[in-house]
Amino acid sequence: MAMWGGRFTEATLDEFKAFNDSISFDYQLAQQDIAASKVWAAGLAKAGLIAADEAKQLQQALQQLAEELLQNPRLPVESDEEDIHSWVESKLTERLGAVARKLHTGRSRNDLVATDLRLWTRAAASAVRSSLLGSIQALLNFAEAAGTAVMPGYTHLQRAQPVMVAHWALAYVEMMKRDLGRLDDASKRLNVCPLGAGALAGTGVPVDRSWLAQQLGFDAAAANSLDAVSDRDFVVEFSAAASLCxxxxxxxxxxxIFFCSGEAGFFKLGDAISSGSSLMPQKKNPDVFELLRGKSGRILGQLVAILHVLKGLPLAYNKDMQEDKQGFFDLMQQWQQSLQVLATVLPHLSVKVAVCRQAAELGYSNATDLADYLVGKGIPFRDAHHLSGQLVLIASGQQLPLEQLSLTEMQKVCPDISEDVYPALTLEAGMARRNALGGTSPEQVLPALVQARAWLATQQ
Incomplete structure (x- = not known):
């Protein structure tokens, strides 16, 4: 009989039971349910509601159950129980009889599942954090290995200006540093304890909720019982953080994927992270990066799903909230795995330095350097921009790079140009000129790499 079956006289319809039961996925909360139950038993004894010996029996039986689950985490799925809470109570009753039936005193599945899910999320967030730091570490290693290699930078997927390959990698480090900040920020708001909030109105027994929260490693007990059992903001926050990351x-x-393509050819995929074609022998496919790209859509979908579940719910708990878990479990696991895979595959990616440099030299990416050179001659930037564009038009008509135009041809457009224009149009000069904070000059990028390393050391 279900734990709520006392007021019912008819058997549950099989179709309803199959639709209603959550044991097939909330079994993943088993260890958290046991941890919360052990603390609850201690809290009941502390309040004088059960004997100390009874609390000890409950805790020992719960510990044995936890150890059995380590051997077979899917053990609850093999049962006919409705949910993980029912399964734990059923197993305790088999072993302890009447003592087990005292454990649920003053407690609801509503505050228990809210506590379990927060405990699970806290552990999952810790694993994600570790994998995120691993990805940042791999990006820094990639940046260091690239040294001072130069590649084209793009806007509108058109070659724009040369950048250091390390500068490209450090851009993603900055993104992931923000991702880490969002993860840590969400973890702070996560860490309040709903246990003892009851079904919605608070527990009817004199347990010390602050003590319970402390025992479970929470910063505080949830302040409002209605909010405590119905709050899934933390699911949304972590889903949003995962989606952006x-x-x-x-x-x-x-x-x-583009840099490894035949059209670009800037990076080389190692064999260990590539796949081939069943038909075309020459193919070397970046499947791992395509899968990482695809996972983002799956994770974003889970964020949208939980927002739609919550948007119309009245206070307090509603069965709709059972839909908070499957997608969220998948999201957190896919997020962590994706970051772990990214950290694993990046060391198998290498830079084709000569190809990158040649590409950076083509496409008139030094046209802005020419405009800057003219500004240095006292010409207003808007005029310098126009003159540089005219010279690009002439050079492209002759299928020549800017630096191969003769001085005579350049001076026809702008008499202020002299021989010193040619050193100014080199990659090295253009890179060195981007020396303001955050720029792509070696004088900015290499110290930024050192600073990122130092920051990472504080996060471990």
């Missing part, structure tokens, strides 16, 4: 991973993946 995976958007960054997707953008990085898109870059890598």
């Amino acid at each position: 995976m958007t960054h991973v997707s953008r990085l993946s898109e870059d890598v």
